[in-house]
Amino acid sequence: MLETRNGLISLSELEQFLTQSLSHHNVGVVPRKISCLVREKNLMIMLHYEQPAMPYPRKLFGVVKEHLAQLVVSSEYQILLYLVVQDQYQTNLLPPSVKVASPPPQALPATPSPQPRSTQSIQSWRFPKLPKFALGGVGVVTAIFLGYLSQRHCLFSNSCALIPQANRLAKQAELIIDFTPTDLSKALVELNNAQQLLQSIPSVSPHHREAQHLSQNYQQKSQAIENLLQADTIKTEALSLTQLPLNIETAQEIESLWNGAIALLESIYSDRNLTELAQARLAEFNAEKQAITSLKTAQEAAEIAKVRESVAQSLENWQLVAATWRTALERLASIPKDSKIAHEPEINQLATIYQSRLTQTLDRVQQETIATQFLQQAQEQAKLAQNNLDNRNWQTSVSYWRQAVEILNQIPRESSLFTDAQILMGNYQQSLQQAQSQQAIALNLEQICSANIRICNYQIDSGVIKVELTPTYQEQLQQVALATSVQPNAPAEMELRQHLSGLEAIFQSISSNTGLPVEIYNAQQVLIVTYLP
Structure with missing residues (x-):
């Protein structure tokens, strides 16, 4: 307007x-x-x-x-x-x-x-x-x-000589790409010259639109070639940095370079020949990037495994350490065989180190597994021992306590459960001694209470020993005492006194040896006398 x-x-x-x-x-x-x-x-x-x-x-x-x-x-x-x-x-x-x-x-x-x-x-x-x-x-x-x-400048004529000239330069660039793809820089020069010719056609020319369309096409090809050349430059830099052994920071830098080069190649899709060149490079670049990524993640997994190993205190911890070493080995194994670093001796050395650490960890896992099983078995035996102790099955309780202690003694000193096992062993040994003491008391009491007739029954608790006279024995004592009171009988009376004195001495001895009071009850469960340690 x-x-x-x-x-x-x-x-x-x-x-x-x-x-x-x-x-x-x-x-x-x-x-x-x-x-x-x-x-x-x-x-x-x-x-x-x-x-x-x-x-x-x-x-x-x-x-x-x-x-x-x-x-x-x-x-x-x-x-x-x-x-x-x-x-x-x-x-x-x-x-x-x-x-x-x-x-x-x-x-x-x-x-x-x-x-x-x-x-x-x-x-x-x-x-x-x-x-x-x-x-x-x-x-x-x-x-x-x-x-x-x-x-x-093709201002008013029906034909424009600049356009055929530009097309010839572009055709020459295509021939270079087809037959000598290693000379992409030469093709880029030809395309740039073609664009300069087309851009010299002014906007007032009737051929300007055609020139602009061709120039845009050539610009796309030029950009694709520049991306290819830049990707090759990045490849050279990445390979120059890939000198094993690599620390994780350098590996991350190399990985970033490969990502940039791959992004450049993936942006090329408008020209068939250039796309084929880009795809061929992509296979190589992806392999090299995967190699660096695998190596980096393998080293990261190895570092994590070392940290977990230093604080492992249970079977689950050691199983996690073993799984982490396996991950490190798997990452090394995922390095593409056609990559530059795949056959480097450092990779084999890392694989050997990681495998050795995994083997050591698996031995420790087995050790911890056995220790865990022993601990569980000992705890089961202790539970049975306590149940029999509560039921006054002294002999059976002693047997179970003794088995529990023997099982705990099989836990290796290197195991993370060794300290826990030692604490349990002290408790179990104390319980074993208690059971053995109660068994001995029970034997003494059994000998006392089991004469020609059953004279008493007993109950051993944690704080006291209770002895209850049987009705038969109590009645017999009463009859003897009554007979000697009606008709004096010196020998019979002396024998009764000696019997009762012997019982008192035995009960007092049991109290002194066990450190427990002994309470004597009649058949009606009335407390008669208490013997103190």
Whole structure:
């Protein structure tokens, strides 16, 4: 759109306006076509004629000027008039009254009109002042020069030699890619040259759109080649850093480089030949990246295994350590065989070290497994011993306590359960001694209570020993005592006293030996006497 005093007007409306205006004036021959173009505040009006039909240039430019003045075009625009006659051009710049600005570099004026004002306009283009007899020569030279520019920059002709030249350069680049893919930099030069040719075609050229389309295609190929070359550069840097042994930080840096190179290759997909080259590189780059990733994760797993090993205190801990060493070995084994580091001696050395540590850990796992089983068995025996002790099965309880202690003695000193086993062993040995003591008391009491007749029953608790006389024995004692009181019988009375005195001595001895009080109850469960340690 063009800004005028009366508002905006389209270029097609301006062309129609000028065509109608010239048809109503005697300018000789009406132009075959009028073309208008605006470029960077330059209003270019081209009047097309065919020979031998020729206009009166002075009158023609005057009429155009007159009608443009009626529109009052914005002063921001420089107005240039072109007379196009079968590739020969005459140009008239409107005088300063129309506020003509400096013309664009791609649109130099052609042969000037003989009007004095035209001469002033030519001077505004910084042409040197020449005598009047030389003006004709200037017009010839200018026409020839503008014809060259027209041909060189494809301004008005139906064909453009720059486009075939650019295509030939692009074709040469394709041949280089096909037959000598190692010379991609040469192909890039050819494509860049082709783009320069196409970009020299100005936007006012009818071939500009085609040139832009080709230039975009060549730019895509150039970018793809640049990505390939950059990926190769990154590959060289990554391989130069891959010097075993690697620490984890360097491995991460190399991995990052490979990721960048792979991203560049994966962005190439528009050109078949370049895509094939990129895919071929991708297989190699992915293998190298996988190798570094596997090595890095193997080393990380090994470090984790060492830390877990240093604090392992149970079977579950040691099983986790073994699993971590297995992970480290699996990561090493996942290094692609076609990678650079796959057959490096350092990889085999790491595999040997990791396997040795795994074997040691598995031995410890087995040791801990056996220790755990022993501990569980000892605890089961202790439970049975306690149950029998509660049920006064002294002999059976002693047997179970003894088995529990023997099992705990089989737990290796290197086991993480050794300390726990020693604590349990102290408890079990104490319980064994207690059971053995109670068994001995029970044997003594059994001997006392089991005479010709059952004289007593007993109960051994943790804090006291209770002895209860049987009704039969109590009745027998009462009968003997009654008989000796009715009819004195010195021998019988002496025997009774000796029997009771012996019982008292035995009960007192049991109390003193066990450190427990012994309580004597009659058949009616009434406390008779207590013997204290």
